[in-house]
Amino acid sequence: MKLAETSSDKGNDGMGTAEKTVDAGSPLALRREMIEQIGGCWTTQVIGVAAKLKVADHLANGPMRYQDVAAAIHCAEPSTKRLLRAMCSLGLASQSDAETFALTPKGELLRSDAPNSFRGMALSWTTRLWNAWGGLEGGVRTGEPSVISGSAGFANAAANPELADVLNQAQADRTRGPAREVARTYDFSRFTEVADLGGGYGTVIAEILKANPSLKGAVFDLAYLEEKTLAFQKAEGTGDRFRFVGTDFFTEVASGPDCFVLKSILHDWDDDDCRTILKAVAKAVGKGGTLVVIEQVLPALADADPLHHSAFRTDLTMLLGTGGMERTEAEYRALFAECGITLNRILSNQSEFHLIEATVD
Ligand SMILES: C[S@@+](CC[C@H](N)C(=O)[O-])C[C@H]1O[C@@H](n2cnc3c(N)ncnc32)[C@H](O)[C@@H]1O
Numbered sequence: 001m002k003l004a005e006t007s008s009d010k011g012n013d014g015m016g017t018a019e020k021t022v023d024a025g026s027p028l029a030l031r032r033e034m035i036e037q038i039g040g041c042w043t044t045q046v047i048g049v050a051a052k053l054k055v056a057d058h059l060a061n062g063p064m065r066y067q068d069v070a071a072a073i074h075c076a077e078p079s080t081k082r083l084l085r086a087m088c089s090l091g092l093a094s095q096s097d098a099e100t101f102a103l104t105p106k107g108e109l110l111r112s113d114a115p116n117s118f119r120g121m122a123l124s125w126t127t128r129l130w131n132a133w134g135g136l137e138g139g140v141r142t143g144e145p146s147v148i149s150g151s152a153g154f155a156n157a158a159a160n161p162e163l164a165d166v167l168n169q170a171q172a173d174r175t176r177g178p179a180r181e182v183a184r185t186y187d188f189s190r191f192t193e194v195a196d197l198g199g200g201y202g203t204v205i206a207e208i209l210k211a212n213p214s215l216k217g218a219v220f221d222l223a224y225l226e227e228k229t230l231a232f233q234k235a236e237g238t239g240d241r242f243r244f245v246g247t248d249f250f251t252e253v254a255s256g257p258d259c260f261v262l263k264s265i266l267h268d269w270d271d272d273d274c275r276t277i278l279k280a281v282a283k284a285v286g287k288g289g290t291l292v293v294i295e296q297v298l299p300a301l302a303d304a305d306p307l308h309h310s311a312f313r314t315d316l317t318m319l320l321g322t323g324g325m326e327r328t329e330a331e332y333r334a335l336f337a338e339c340g341i342t343l344n345r346i347l348s349n350q351s352e353f354h355l356i357e358a359t360v361d
Helices: 027-038 041-052 055-061 066-073 077-089 119-126 128-133 136-142 150-159 161-185 203-211 223-236 271-285 306-321 329-337
Strands: 002-008 017-023 093-095 100-103 193-197 216-221 242-246 259-263 290-295 341-348 354-360
Touching: 017 027, 041 055, 041 077, 041 119, 041 128, 055 066, 055 077, 055 100, 066 077, 066 100, 077 093, 077 100, 119 128, 119 161, 128 161, 128 306, 136 306, 150 161, 161 203, 161 223, 161 259, 161 290, 193 203, 203 216, 203 223, 203 242, 203 259, 216 223, 223 242, 259 271, 271 290, 271 329, 329 341
Parallel strands: 193 216, 193 259, 216 242, 259 290
Antiparallel strands: 002 017, 093 100, 290 354, 341 354
């Protein structure tokens, strides 16, 4: 297979268009790949800093001279131009002449008011997660997280509204797409009430309720989240079909719902903690009750498939950030069995997340 690399200078230096083609797997291709991956941190920082400075918000009304962007974001002109050029290189912006830059459709996703905004997730990666990843060597050596993790980590967020906002908005940004896929591909209409356990703002339950007009839904999460979750649900229009239930799933999960959804919950925790959570949910939903677990299921053998990057990246993020882990199908099956839960089937969809359906024995 040939890899084509085309660069067009559009007349800037009169050199015309140069095309360089290399064979996939050739020494040159491997060299390019290595250089890209070794310097991979630049994408996180360019996107995160652009998000923090709200560059996309300022470019939202159309092309701007970089000098005007610099004035709007209170930054130096030459370095603003360099950030904008890097954004062009990552496909977030485009340059039409020496001074003028515009937002691309991908760049629109960094606008704070975009319906599918990733600004919150970008901010999370340049702050909390950036620091956590700086501790990878220690994490690998000890198997221990590099930041305050587990229950202490979530308690820390609960006590720091600014941190909580970053964390919860990042999670909502990340979950929106997969939540739509889950609601589109799984029939929730046979249930009376679906609870989104550890649902955060309730991105998943909002999509499920929108797709199932007669269904009731709830978020069961730490009590501090109630106000923001209710505001989110109001904006989503779930109305009086929605309720919030303050819950510590290590203490008790209230009964009532006939289906519990757990999206990105089990991956936060080690096996002991997962067993405690699963047993509490199994007790709440009762014999024959349904659990819908939404996670990125790892392939049984690691590979270089780009579709699996997200799962392997999140696995290490969990090592460093919460003390949790991603798991394979066999690992989920065994974990459930230890808690009196049978894994029925795993459904995939167009997102990177899988839907694991399970029943309490
Ligand atoms: C990784 S986030 C997932 C949020 C949401 N399910 C999603 O995927 O977008 C983990 C969630 O678990 C909640 N959580 C953490 N500890 C909890 C506890 N002891 N009881 C209930 N919820 C908890 C957090 O507040 C947070 O909303």
